[in-house]
Amino acid sequence: MNVQIDITGADAQGRVFLTWTPVQATAKIVNGTGAGADVVLRSTGTVGGLLFDTNRTDQGGASLQLSLPGNGQPVSFWIAGEFKKPSVAYGDAVVQASDKTTGAVLGSKAVMVRIRKSANTLSGPERDRFLAALGALNAKGLGAYRDFRDMHTDDTTREMHGSPGFLPWHRAYVLDLERALQVTDPTVAVPYWQFDMGAPNVFTEDFMGSPNGDGAVSFRPGHPLEQWTTDSELGITRNPDFDISGSADVIDEKATMRLGTTFIRFWGGPRGMEINPHGNAHVSFTEASPIHFIGTAVRDPLFFMLHANVDRLWAKWQWVNHHTSPTDADAFAPTAPNNIGHHLGDTMWPWNGITGSPRPSTAPGGPFPDTGVTPAPGTTPKVMDMFDHLAVGGGDPLGYAFDDVPFELPPTVVAGGG
């Protein structure tokens, strides 16, 4: 007798990538004698941790007992990555089913708890898989990275800056890139550059390049970004105007969280996070550095690590303030009626394919990528689709998570019962 474990969201090769959000799974008896069995599910991986529950909760445990019927009927349960125990490689998180009485192992399933982590403390293999996928996406200037470059220019800036859609749009943008990298290597998640802390391991020849004043950064020979090319220019120029062993010229995370408990205070105005830390992080590099300016920032792939951190700060703010629901009045901000692309119900360019004033004249990159296993946010995401990345309010999660923002059900859901 064996036990077969099936988890929602397996890809064509049967691989499963989990975050902190519980997903539905089943266990069933195969090759049985017709007799039922009591089995215990456990997390037995070497690195990644898993939690189990009979319902969709944020209270899953390290083991779960199930009574499986002898006729092979599947019994459902919920499985999630254990917060603070992300994987470093595929298969280092394992769910094992054993016989409750004899302890005999009846089946197991290896998965990955795929989580965005701080770039400065990323392991060597994780860093190198990310860089290899990034280099492949650029393909010496001929790859799909060109579309990402063309999405974020001086001509397209109204879609993504200076209005409340700033955070939702950039969340979609980083996720679009992450999914593009995952086509090459599904174990990759975009690491975040924590710009209010020292990141000496990021600005090196092994990772994002060692600064050379106002010249191109240098890489070790054979580095995947050695041939990085954008706008027909080889190399990445990036000159920090700060000591890379410390913070960029930004307010720190605590001060960012204290900007306000409403979105309009957190994101907006002269004191909002779009200006500082976000804008300040960009201009912490000299004017010789493309990342300093909106129109050229994406020539430097550090852009996406910077924006992964911006997204993390928003996600953390949403979690702390319970502002994950787009219909929560304090979770977003009203905008001028003509400010298309920045209302909750508006579709976002370029994924909607809409061109012509006031939208830009082209829509590079096509629809939002459908991974085949993650239904959200769909091929033409709306602003409102980018709020609840872990789906704490139900529905489908966006398929990524940060290492310091947990899946925690809102208090109203816990207390409400229904």
Ligand SMILES: [Cu+2]
């Ligand atoms: Cu931007």
